[in-house]
Amino acid sequence: MEILLLAIVLLPLLTALGIKLVDKFINETLINFLTINSALLSFTIASGMFVLLTMEKFEPIHFTFFTWLTSPEILFEFTLDGLSGIMMVLVTGLSVVIQIFSTSYMSQDEHYSKYFIYFNVFVFSMLLLVMSGNFLVMFFGWELVGLSSYLLISFWSKKQSAAKAGNKAFILNRIGDFGFLVGLMLVLSIFGTFNYEKVFDEVLAGNEQSLDLIVICFIVGAFGKSAQFPLFSWLPDAMEGPTPASALIHAATMVTAGVFMLVRISPILQFSEIGKLIVITTGLLTALIAAFSAINQDDIKKVLAYSTISQLGFMFIAIGSGAYVAAIFHLVTHAFFKALLFLGAGAVIHEMHHEQNIHKMGNLKTRMPVTAAMMGIGTLAISGIPPLAGFWSKDEILASTFANGGIYYGFWALSLLAAFMTAFYMGRHWLLIFHKETQNDVTQVSEAPKTMLRPLILLGLFSIFIGFINTPFFHGVEKVLHETLHSVDITHLPEGISLIILAVISIGAGFTGLLLAYLIYIVDILSYFKVKVPLKKELKLLSANTLYLNKLGDLIFVRGLKLASRKIAVVVDGLMIDGLVNKTSSIFYNSSKRVSKSQTGLVRSYVVYFGLFMLLLIGLFIATPWMLN
Amino acid sequence: MIEVSTDWYLTLAAILFSIGFIGMMIRKNALIMFMCIELMLNSVNLTFITASRHFGTIEGQISVFFVLVVAAAEVVVGLAIIVSIFKKQSSASVDWLRASRG
Numbered sequence: 135m136e137i138l139l140l141a142i143v144l145l146p147l148l149t150a151l152g153i154k155l156v157d158k159f160i161n162e163t164l165i166n167f168l169t170i171n172s173a174l175l176s177f178t179i180a181s182g183m184f185v186l187l188t189m190e191k192f193e194p195i196h197f198t199f200f201t202w203l204t205s206p207e208i209l210f211e212f213t214l215d216g217l218s219g220i221m222m223v224l225v226t227g228l229s230v231v232i233q234i235f236s237t238s239y240m241s242q243d244e245h246y247s248k249y250f251i252y253f254n255v256f257v258f259s260m261l262l263l264v265m266s267g268n269f270l271v272m273f274f275g276w277e278l279v280g281l282s283s284y285l286l287i288s289f290w291s292k293k294q295s296a297a298k299a300g301n302k303a304f305i306l307n308r309i310g311d312f313g314f315l316v317g318l319m320l321v322l323s324i325f326g327t328f329n330y331e332k333v334f335d336e337v338l339a340g341n342e343q344s345l346d347l348i349v350i351c352f353i354v355g356a357f358g359k360s361a362q363f364p365l366f367s368w369l370p371d372a373m374e375g376p377t378p379a380s381a382l383i384h385a386a387t388m389v390t391a392g393v394f395m396l397v398r399i400s401p402i403l404q405f406s407e408i409g410k411l412i413v414i415t416t417g418l419l420t421a422l423i424a425a426f427s428a429i430n431q432d433d434i435k436k437v438l439a440y441s442t443i444s445q446l447g448f449m450f451i452a453i454g455s456g457a458y459v460a461a462i463f464h465l466v467t468h469a470f471f472k473a474l475l476f477l478g479a480g481a482v483i484h485e486m487h488h489e490q491n492i493h494k495m496g497n498l499k500t501r502m503p504v505t506a507a508m509m510g511i512g513t514l515a516i517s518g519i520p521p522l523a524g525f526w527s528k529d530e531i532l533a534s535t536f537a538n539g540g541i542y543y544g545f546w547a548l549s550l551l552a553a554f555m556t557a558f559y560m561g562r563h564w565l566l567i568f569h570k571e572t573q574n575d576v577t578q579v580s581e582a583p584k585t586m587l588r589p590l591i592l593l594g595l596f597s598i599f600i601g602f603i604n605t606p607f608f609h610g611v612e613k614v615l616h617e618t619l620h621s622v623d624i625t626h627l628p629e630g631i632s633l634i635i636l637a638v639i640s641i642g643a644g645f646t647g648l649l650l651a652y653l654i655y656i657v658d659i660l661s662y663f664k665v666k667v668p669l670k671k672e673l674k675l676l677s678a679n680t681l682y683l684n685k686l687g688d689l690i691f692v693r694g695l696k697l698a699s700r701k702i703a704v705v706v707d708g709l710m711i712d713g714l715v716n717k718t719s720s721i722f723y724n725s726s727k728r729v730s731k732s733q734t735g736l737v738r739s740y741v742v743y744f745g746l747f748m749l750l751l752i753g754l755f756i757a758t759p760w761m762l763n
Numbered sequence: 764m765i766e767v768s769t770d771w772y773l774t775l776a777a778i779l780f781s782i783g784f785i786g787m788m789i790r791k792n793a794l795i796m797f798m799c800i801e802l803m804l805n806s807v808n809l810t811f812i813t814a815s816r817h818f819g820t821i822e823g824q825i826s827v828f829f830v831l832v833v834a835a836a837e838v839v840v841g842l843a844i845i846v847s848i849f850k851k852q853s854s855a856s857v858d859w860l861r862a863s864r865g
Contacts, residue, residue: 736861738858741784741787741788
């Protein structure tokens, strides 16, 4: 059983190595055969393990691969419990679907094999991350997903923008990783071990008081990886990568690593009030800023990127209000409908010949009916329309926030606003692409090929039905996570009538958002009634530029640092260090030049020196006895 | 009759040495400089012999023989050098030879 666990993690790595070894000799079909079969195998084993886990009542399974370090003892160990089980099935399952889509999307690309190598390396790293049994192994996977994300963002590295976006993602992630690393050191110095269970047992025994610092370090790490304020600006840029890779990495799995990690450390997190407050306020801020920015994006993928950031904000809100189950549940549903939306966007981009501006699309539903329908499902799901997946998870988050009471009522209201904005911009997105009558010539566009449509339909079905795994009537996810979170204080849903009222309110927000999008962008109600929105232009600019946060960061951290380092280079390096070295050498050069003047080369002058020194010696000879007396 | 004392010899040796040394400093003909060196060597020889006579010992005279032998050997080498210099620049002036100028 343990060996199967290892197989799940190592299969993608072996696939990547295998493709790398033989990619000179095989064509696309063979690569497809290799990679998809291995992904299917991996998924099958993962599902089997999950079923076994279910039968064992989610009792954690531990497996030590080898001893990494001996003093302090650090094992390269894996843990399979409900939490990593969910993530494992999610990652391997989506990997299958998205790889099938990729075979069509990436077809004829000159680096076809490289794409699948990177893809498999990513899946390996993500599995390592989620199935880790201690903090160090998790960090190992954490860094590897960062690396493979970087490789896939700058996959088309001939494009300057892609190369830059890769760098930006990597560098911003480093800031978060710094927090994680400091957290790791603190854990080792305080607890003397990295093992989750040992650390959590220590904490639960109440031996440690100063947990705030550790928690904040890990939170910083989560903010970097999960693109939370203020480290989120890399995610929209990351859309330079191939769309299926964006779907898997920058929507469904990698960016949720921060959420996963915070749920993993929830036994520590629950004791840090300040940590929870930081998480919820940042999540809220991110959700609002990203939703606001998404309203005026023109790039089909950037809208989805901002929507991802905003949804991640929702997950952080859930964590901050103690609703860890809701966070993981939203992670799962979001993975499905966001992968669906991204793959749909990929299909549109593919058929529009890499046109990404949504204003150049329009009325595509006549040309691509299936894609339009599936994207529609995704849009409804993310807007929180029942009974689609997004409704159940988002409503659970909102209700749990409400259930905390006190200041959390305010948080609830703001989250509701973000949910409303989500519905609004997603409605705009779908309507502008698929519905709006347009002068653009879209007659050449045809429906996507079957290899793209089938994954879309599959994900569409999941986006409809996956929400039923955790409803107020059937707490599926909660049961799965029960063993993992047995020592954690979870916020439960409010009971009875208030739950129904909250649900109605959030459904109302979703519908209003969609309706408003329809009225504004299709019926054009604003110009019909000649409504003047105050400061419309400024608001639009502010939204399209993400409150100019990116420019501000550029000004402070890029230009400011550049200017400062240039100044320092001139003063310290140029004047002080170079000056010192050059001055020393010139002193020696000049003085030796002067001394060498005395070497005239004339025999006579040497005789004179000789005579002078002789006189000196004679003088000393005479003077010495006189001086001594 | 004036007694020729040790001082006289020593004074003569000092005068001869000074003439030789000044000659070295102010002349640039290699041959003349060579003669000046011989003059200085011989003044030193004179000092040795004077001292030997004054103290009634033999060591000074032995030293003089050594100096004479060395001077003879030096003349052989030195004259050969002077001849080759003369061949090269048709003048025995040492001021031309300034290759070691700083």
